[in-house]
Amino acid sequence: MALAKAAGQRDEDGRTSILSASTLVGPATIFVCAGLLLPLLILFRYSLNRFEPRRMMVEALSAENYLKFFSDPYYTGIFWTTLYVAGLCTVICLVLGLPLAYALARTQTRFKNILIVLVVLPLFVGNAVRAAGWMTLLGNKGFLNVTLMDLGIIDAPMQMMFTEGAVIVGIVAVNLPYMVLTLQSVIEGINRALEEAAFSLGAGPYEMTRRVLLPLALPGLLAGTILTFILGMNAYATPVLLGGPKFKMMGPLVFGQFQLNNWPFGAATAFILMSATLVLTATANILVQRRYRR
Amino acid sequence: MARLQLTNVTKRYGEMKAVDDVSLDVANGEFLVLLGPSGCGKTTTLRTIAGFVEPTSGSVRLDGKDVTDLPPWKRNAGLVFQSYALFPHLTVSQNVAFGLEMRKIPKADMPARIAEALRLVRLDHLGERLPRQLSGGQQQRVALARALVFRPDILLLDEPLSNLDAKLRQDVRVEIRELQRKLGLTTVMVTHDQEEALTMADRLVVMSEGRIRQIGTQHDLYERPADRFVADFVGRSNFIDGTIEAPGRFRSGGGLEIACGEGRTGTATLALRPERVAVLGSDAAATDNRFEGRVEFLSYLGAAIDLHVRISHAERVIVQLPNRPENAPPKIGDAVNLGWNRETARVFQD
Numbered sequence: 001m002a003l004a005k006a007a008g009q010r011d012e013d014g015r016t017s018i019l020s021a022s023t024l025v026g027p028a029t030i031f032v033c034a035g036l037l038l039p040l041l042i043l044f045r046y047s048l049n050r051f052e053p054r055r056m057m058v059e060a061l062s063a064e065n066y067l068k069f070f071s072d073p074y075y076t077g078i079f080w081t082t083l084y085v086a087g088l089c090t091v092i093c094l095v096l097g098l099p100l101a102y103a104l105a106r107t108q109t110r111f112k113n114i115l116i117v118l119v120v121l122p123l124f125v126g127n128a129v130r131a132a133g134w135m136t137l138l139g140n141k142g143f144l145n146v147t148l149m150d151l152g153i154i155d156a157p158m159q160m161m162f163t164e165g166a167v168i169v170g171i172v173a174v175n176l177p178y179m180v181l182t183l184q185s186v187i188e189g190i191n192r193a194l195e196e197a198a199f200s201l202g203a204g205p206y207e208m209t210r211r212v213l214l215p216l217a218l219p220g221l222l223a224g225t226i227l228t229f230i231l232g233m234n235a236y237a238t239p240v241l242l243g244g245p246k247f248k249m250m251g252p253l254v255f256g257q258f259q260l261n262n263w264p265f266g267a268a269t270a271f272i273l274m275s276a277t278l279v280l281t282a283t284a285n286i287l288v289q290r291r292y293r294r
Numbered sequence: 295m296a297r298l299q300l301t302n303v304t305k306r307y308g309e310m311k312a313v314d315d316v317s318l319d320v321a322n323g324e325f326l327v328l329l330g331p332s333g334c335g336k337t338t339t340l341r342t343i344a345g346f347v348e349p350t351s352g353s354v355r356l357d358g359k360d361v362t363d364l365p366p367w368k369r370n371a372g373l374v375f376q377s378y379a380l381f382p383h384l385t386v387s388q389n390v391a392f393g394l395e396m397r398k399i400p401k402a403d404m405p406a407r408i409a410e411a412l413r414l415v416r417l418d419h420l421g422e423r424l425p426r427q428l429s430g431g432q433q434q435r436v437a438l439a440r441a442l443v444f445r446p447d448i449l450l451l452d453e454p455l456s457n458l459d460a461k462l463r464q465d466v467r468v469e470i471r472e473l474q475r476k477l478g479l480t481t482v483m484v485t486h487d488q489e490e491a492l493t494m495a496d497r498l499v500v501m502s503e504g505r506i507r508q509i510g511t512q513h514d515l516y517e518r519p520a521d522r523f524v525a526d527f528v529g530r531s532n533f534i535d536g537t538i539e540a541p542g543r544f545r546s547g548g549g550l551e552i553a554c555g556e557g558r559t560g561t562a563t564l565a566l567r568p569e570r571v572a573v574l575g576s577d578a579a580a581t582d583n584r585f586e587g588r589v590e591f592l593s594y595l596g597a598a599i600d601l602h603v604r605i606s607h608a609e610r611v612i613v614q615l616p617n618r619p620e621n622a623p624p625k626i627g628d629a630v631n632l633g634w635n636r637e638t639a640r641v642f643q644d
Contacts, residue, residue, distance in 0.1 A: 193379035199366040200344055200373035201440065202396030211392070215383050 047267035057263050065268035075253075079272070082250040083280075085164070085239075086232030089171045093179040093228045094221070096172070101183035102213075106192070119180050122173055131170065131241035138166055138242075162244030170238040175228040182227060186220025187213070222288055226281045233277045296357035296447040296480055297322050298343065303352035305338055305504075312338040313349070314504035320448075323478040325471065329491040330501035331527070336484045337452060339501070343482060344450050345369050356447055367396070372441030376453040378433045380425035386412070386436050387421035393444035411443035414473065431462050438470070442477070449474065451483035455490060467493045488528055500524050522563055522642045531565040532611040538562045538643075542636065548606030553582040557641040564639040568600065568614040571638075573624070574631040581633035587611075589628045599623050603632060 050060040069075045104115055122130065137143050138160040145157040160166055190213065198208040214221070236251035243249070250273045257266030298320040305313040313335045320326045328336035341347040343354060345366035353362045361369055372393075380389050390408045399407065412418040415435035425433055434454060441449060454470070455463045471494045474481050485491050491498050492512050500507045500515065500523070508520040519525035522533065536546040537560060544554040544564060554564060574584065590610065591602035594617075601613045601624065613632060615621050624630050 191377060191379065193375045193377050194381060196344075196346060196366070197373070197375060197379035197381070197440075198392070199346070200369075200371060201393035202367050202370075202444065203392070204365075204367050207396060212381060216381075 043267045044271060046263050047265075047271050049264040051262045051264045056261055065265045066272070068265065069268060069272055075269075078248040078250060078253055079276070081164075081248065082233060082273075083276070085168060085171065085249060086229055086235075089168055089175060089232040090225055090229045092168070092172050093175050094225060097176055097179035097183055097224065098221075101180045102187055104180065105184045105187035116181075116184075120177050123177055127174070127237035128241065130173070131237060134166065134170055134173075134242055135161060138169075161242065162247065164243070164247065166242040167235075167239050167247060167249075170242040171232050171235050174235075174238065175231050178227050178231065179224040182224035183217065183220045186217050186223075190216045218288065222285060225284070229281060230277055233273065298448055298480055298482065299353075299355040299358075300339070300343070301353045301355070303339070303342055303349045303354065305335075305342060305347055306350040311504045313342065316352070316501075316504075316506055318499065318506075318509075320480055320482060322480055325474055325481045325483070325494060325496045327491040327495035327498045328482065328484045328501060329486070329488060329498050329527070330507075331486060334501040335504035336486075336499075336501050338504075340450055340452055340482060340484045343448070344371050344373050370444070370447045371450055372444070372446035372448070373450045374434075374437045374441050374452065374454045376456055378425075378437040378457075380433055380436055380440070382425055384424075385421065386417065386423050386425070386428070389425065389436055390421075390440045390443050393440060397444055399444075407443055411439040414442065415439045430458055431466065434458060434466065438473075442473075442479075447480070449479045449481040451481065453485055454483070455485075456487070463490070470494065492528075498528075500527060502527075519565070519640065522565065525565040525640060525642070530568055530612070532568060532571075534564040534566065534609055534611075534639075536562065536564070538641070544641075546606065546609055548608030550585065550606050550609065552639070553636040554639055554641055555637050557643060560643060563642045565642060566611065566634065566639045568612045569598075569616075570634060571611060571613045572633050573601070573613060573615060573621075574633045578631075578633065582636040584631060584633045586629060586631050589624050589626050589630060592623070592626055594623075601630070603630060605632060 046057065047065055048061050048063070050058045050062060050064065052058050069079075100119070104112070104119065107115065109115075125133070135142065139145070140157040140159070140161065142161070144160065145154075148154045149157065194212055194216070195208055198212045203211060234251050235249060236255065239247060239249040240252050250269065254266055254270045254273060257263075257269060260266075298318070300316055300318040303313055303316045304311060316335070316339055318326070318339075328339055330336045338347055342349050345361070345364060345368075349362065353360055355361065356369070356371075381392065384392070387408050390411050391404055394404050394407055408421070409418055412421055415438050417432060417435055417439065420428065420432065425436065428436065434457075437454070451470070455466055458466060467490060483491075483494065495512065497509060497511055498515055499509050502523055508515060508524045510518075515524060515528045519528060519531075525531040526533070534544075534546050534550075534552070536544055536552075538554065538557045539545050539559060541557070541559070542553060542555070544552040544557075544562065546552060546564075552564065554562075572578070572581070574581070585605040587603040587605035589601050590604050593600045597617055599615045599617055599621075601615060602610055603613055604610045611632065615623065617623075
């Protein structure tokens with residue numbers, strides 16, 4: 001009843017309809033404010049405080065945590081690694097995901113729903129369990145090494161676990177379903193006749209993709225890219241479990257600082273990570289939209 | 295511009311034959327219409343010509359050259375889709391330019407070619423618009439310009455008018471036909487609308503269940519339909535089932551004795567066009583057949599009036615009267631005399 005009333009907007013005076021609209025938007029707004037904005041504000045305030053080993057957090061208003069981050073090559077190195085890994089994973093997801101999403105969107109089979117479930121299947125497994133799976137595959141005594149040695153292709157086990165490569169493979173495996181599902185739903189919305197029109201006008205598959213499919217799928221490409229990039233930037237379990245103690249990314253770094261009770265520096269790191277992610281996705285969004293806006 | 299030949303084209307989907315042994319020969323500059331109810335194979339036939347459907351067997355030739363195995367983008371066929379399929383992210387001019395760019399036409403020649411194509415469909419002032427800013431009729435003409443601009447060997451139209459409203463459709467029919475004639479373009483159009491087919495075609499192909507039922511001019515199909523399906527699908531027909539008892543003598547299921555034309559003795563069906571049956575006054579000249587009946591239903595169509603007249607317990611025929619002042623229409627329940635000559639009814643036998 002309340003819903004119908006709010007949606008109908010047929011109240012006699014305007015105030016009641018504003019009231020009922022606020023009952024619809026209200027709970028979610030309160031939840032977001034209390035659960036996200038407030039902690040962020042508090043965290044931001046923390047990031048301006050000072051850390052002293054004995055007294056822990058000391059009230060202050062200084063940018064020294066931010067300066068510390070950007071002046072120490074150890075931390076900037078972690079920052080660039082994170083950017084590089086997230087960027088590379090996004091590109092790989094895009095390249096692997098697009099053909100898969102296209103095939104999924106255009107298939108006529110009645111098993112389509114099953115195929116979609118298969119794509120999402122990796123997400124049914126938790127991060128830790130999945131990482132354990134990769135370990136049994138990539139470890140020094142793991143399936144790949146043992147098989148290769150049994151076949152006599154290699155003599156000694158190759159180091160695959162605890163490498164950058166392992167982390168990239170792990171993140172791609174988690175992010176790919178997001179990319180595929182986003183692209184698939186957008187491609188499904190593109191009329192098949194448009195592709196055929198391009199073919200009939202003399203465009204081969206490559207030209208059709210470049211001139212028709214990609215520009216029309218752009219909103220999906222952008223959404224999928226942003227989604228997988230954000231997930232990559234903030235990856236935690238995969239770099240910890242597959243990268244090992246020597247491989248550092250921003251997510252584990254932030255949490256590590258909190259574990260050391262260095263809340264001010266942890267908070268500053270968190271804000272750097274968040275800002276970098278936001279700025280990069282916003283820039284990409286604007287650049288791409290400007291390039292393709294007609 | 296070219297001659298198009300289909301030879302024994304069959305397309306099978308599993309057990310189902312979507313197109314069954316279709317052969318066509320479309321002359322240079324001819325406008326051929328594939329007509330039939332939905333699912334009759336006409337669209338699959340068109341898509342085979344365009345290259346989107348690979349026939350299970352048979353061949354497609356354009357100007358004598360076998361193109362059966364060529365992909366759509368190498369066929370040089372201009373295609374207009376039912377949904378127009380204009381590229382929504384490109385302007386009208388860019389849509390029209392697409393085919394030229396794919397053919398690597400020199401950049402310098404393009405503006406003139408685009409302008410010429412848009413002038414042809416009277417849209418030269420709308421080149422900078424996006425498709426969504428155009429009306430349905432305008433979008434349809436952009437689709438036509440886009441298909442014509444690269445001078446295709448053949449023009450293919452897939453129900454191009456079905457998304458237009460009725461009034462506009464009549465104008466566009468004439469427009470497309472005149473344009474096609476002016477350019478001398480070999481054209482194949484698919485439609486389920488018989489009026490559209492009759493207005494536009496040089497020749498028509500009636501299809502059902504994947505097979506060609508009859509190929510011919512409007513006159514051929516209407517006056518000499520090959521079978522009951524064609525007689526029913528092109529125009530309207532009254533069908534009277536019965537048997538031919540002796541040459542020229544037909545006995546209907548309802549027991550009427552009807553004088554008919556050629557036919558061997560045995561089961562037969564008479565097909566009678568509603569407008570060829572006369573309502574006879576008391577002083578009318580004698581006809582071969584004369585039956586008394588009662589008007590059971592009447593519909594006033596403006597230019598004509600349809601009478602549904604029961605002439606026996608098993609037979610009711612529709613008679614179309616031209617609406618003229620001197621034809622005072624009968625009323626429901628009135629008794630009327632119907633008459634027709636023996637050659638008026640067509641005889642179908644298996």
